[in-house]
Amino acid sequence: MAEQVLTDISVLRTSPLAHLASALEQGSVQGERGVKLREIAFTTQIGVRAEPGTEAHAALSAATGVGLPASVGQVAGNPEGTAVIWSGPDEFLAVAPEGTELFADLVQALGQAPGQVVDLSANRTVIELSGPSAREVLEKGCPADLHPRSFTAGTAITTVLGPVPVVLWKSAEDTFRVLPRASFADYTARWLLDAMAEFASAPID
């Protein structure tokens, strides 16, 4: 039997919303009441745990290149490169574009100290909702205060959207990244498409 060596296995991957790609595009709404939906697939995601004030925390903070956020809502870094989201007083989620080499550096920075560095890249997918009506769509099912006076660009919280636990990251003005677990991605995307539908027609006075 001829030996086959597959050197690039990334061709075998399927993102959690690959089957809905055209639905997301068709469901997107243009114009001044517009709202657009797309999946940002295969991002690098690393779960980091370390107690603030410890050497491990300082070492991990340096290794991310952007620091570790100090309190709720804060995101270190930026959405185009590496961003680290606060998920608890000693827990953080680093999100970076596909293929970012960050994991080995973080593992090395933690060493044998108490803490955690776990590759969570396949755990959640990233759904990006953007446009003038994006906040209104989310407000149909998210109990957190999403008004700009409370939820500003460059911040993120862990909350729920409908019944789905999500990380909700306001990556820019009128742009929200929703991170549900992969198994909830299909439901979350369909929920959002349904919530977006009304914005395709003129408002009823």
Next chain:
Amino acid sequence: MMLIECPWCGPRNETEYGYGGEAHVAYPSDPSALNDNEWAKYLFYRQNPKGLFAERWVHSAGCRRWFNAVRDTVTYEFKAVYKPGEPQPLKTTNAPAQGGTK
């Protein structure tokens, strides 16, 4: 909808939280010395006061951390929230004002 204040995340909707029952129930110092009756009391017997009650809550859909709260069981009003290890800020029937550490 009711807002509950998480000590780390601030005010969030009650649906983000889970209830953990009475706070400051001390773990037996010598568990193996307990008979079945005493063990059952430790595990299952809880107070049910009318008025201020110290109890445990968990911010399940947020930071996933446990914390303590003093709640009025008559009005459902949260009088105080505090992190594990912090002293209980208000006197209740189920724990002294300089309360426990759990």
